Amino acid sequence: MWDVIKSVLAAFFGVQQDQRRRKDFEQGKPGAFILIGILLAFLLVVIVFAVALMAAG
Amino acid sequence: MRKGFALAALLAGLSGQFPISHATGWNMPVGVSQVSRDVYDLHMIIFWICVVIGVVVFGVMFYSLFRYRRSKGAKAAEFHEHTTVEVVWTAIPFLILVAMAIPATATLKNMYDASEADYDVMITGHQWRWQYDYMGEDVTLFSNMSTPKAQIAGTEEKGEHYLLEVDEPLVLPVDRKIRLLTTSADVIHSWWVPDLAVKKDAIPGFVNESWTRIDEPGIYRGQCTELCGKDHGFMPVVVHAMEQEQFDAWLAERKQAAAAEAGGVDREWGLEELVERGEKVYATVCASCHQAEGQGLPPTFPALAGNQALMDDLDRHIDVVVNGVSGSAMASFSGTLSPVDIAAVVTFERNAWGNETGDVVQPADIQALIAP
Incomplete structure (x- = not known):
């Protein structure tokens, strides 16, 4: 679980270690990455929204 | 590092x-x-x-x-x-x-943040002029480019403010927060004055807000910056910023002039004074499409000179100017020209360039037509 989160965050950032990428492709389940990806994308939107509200506030 | x-x-x-x-x-x-x-x-x-x-x-x-x-x-x-x-x-x-x-x-x-403004000015884009309404003051200006046609045609030397000069600038007081409400009566225009860092789209059906507070008296020039048709390059913006006392005097004078103009509707006008006034209105408002000598630019902009249908039907002529022609480039002028101006320009068109109908249109009749 934590590894999946780290991989998704690495994908958000755009940089991933080759070693970890190989491991993800060999052992990971696609469904887990998609689910965590959607959740973290939602979290990102909430954070950006909160920052914007604070700035406007 | x-x-x-x-x-x-x-x-x-x-x-x-x-x-x-x-x-x-x-x-x-x-x-x-x-x-x-x-x-x-x-x-x-x-x-x-x-x-x-x-x-x-x-x-x-x-x-x-x-x-x-x-x-x-x-x-x-x-x-x-x-x-x-x-x-x-x-x-x-x-x-x-x-x-x-x-x-x-x-x-x-x-x-x-356009809140807590001292003055509100409504800016309405028209093809091809700007309208400024001082809200709550009952003062309305129409700002037309005043660069002579001869300079544009190149037969006369171009002036210092070529294409950036108008007959009626937007007059504003300095050190006051002015809220600018921008909209359009026809197509999308954009009101832009670089010295004020204000550039706002004027969109039909929308009102966009912006504001300015000018520090120094002076004349600041800008342009329409959204391609809006044939004379897009010929509808400049000029802002004249002045001290508060001067502005107050100007505004009072304008209110008087507006009252006098409204009074002009009721009296009987003669042919000559209408033609004289109509010629000016024609030159600023109509000539860009129907051309200086009424010859038009067919087929989009019909000729008015020697136009038999126009000469035969006075009511239709008035209707076209007041209400426009749906589906064509002919705009309605009931909101942008005063009843006196409409009466004058119609009278002029019916008595110029060989159109010798002798018809005289009274401002009171136009007034009755617009606001019965």
């Missing part, structure tokens, strides 16, 4: 020594409001950040190309991926962008 700082310091020093003045024509104006100065400062800060980045990146690149050239026996490194380097070159631009976004957002926020 120390070299980078030294370079940045050098560039900052240079920028102080040789400011890229807008007077050279190469830069945007500093302007005459706090917002315009903020915008200018942002522009310069971001410009110098870009210069430093450009110098550093290209400096390293060209130095490496030269220092490690193959003829000196340099061998290319053959590593694949380097997470630390990749993280660093992703994080640095991110931090730079955030650092630029903070002051930019603060300025934008300020630009959008």
Whole structure:
């Protein structure tokens, strides 16, 4: 679980270690990455929204 | 890293020594409001950040190309991926962008805060003139370009403010917050005055808000900056900023003139005075499409001179000017011309260029038609 989160965050950032990428492709389940990806994308939107509200506030 | 700082310091020093003045024509104006100065400062800060980045990146690149050239026996490194380097070159631009976004957002926020204004002015774009309504003051101006046609045709020498001069500038007091409400009666225009750092789209059916507070009295010029048809280049914006007392006097004078104009509707007008006035209205409002001698630009803009259908049907002629022609380029002028102006221009068109009908249209009749 934590590894999946780290991989998704690495994908958000755009940089991933080759070693970890190989491991993800060999052992990971696609469904887990998609689910965590959607959740973290939602979290990102909430954070950006909160920052914007604070700035406007 | 120390070299980078030294370079940045050098560039900052240079920028102080040789400011890229807008007077050279190469830069945007500093302007005459706090917002315009903020915008200018942002522009310069971001410009110098870009210069430093450009110098550093290209400096390293060209130095490496030269220092490690193959003829000196340099061998290319053959590593694949380097997470630390990749993280660093992703994080640095991110931090730079955030650092630029903070002051930019603060300025934008300020630009959008049109609350607590001292005056409200409604700006309406028309093809091809600007209308200014001083809300709550009952004063309306129509601002038409005043550059003579001969200068545009090139038969006369071009003046100092060629295409940037109007008959009626927007008059505003200095040191007052002016809320500008921008909209359009026909197509999308955009009201732009660089010295005020105000550039707002005028969209039919929408009202866009912006504001300004001018620091110095003066005349500030701008243009329509959204392609709006044939005379898009011929609807400049001119703002005349003056001291409060002067502005008050001007506004009082305008109110009187508006009252006198309204009174003019009731009296009986003669043919000659209507034709005289109509000729002026025609030149500023109608001639851009129907041409100076009424010859038109068929088929889009029909000729008025020698137009038998026009001469035969007075009611239809008035109807076309008052209500426009749906589905054509002919606009309705009931909102943009006074009843006196409409009566005058119709009378003029029926008694000019060989159209000798002798018809006289009374402003009172037009008034009855517009507001029965």
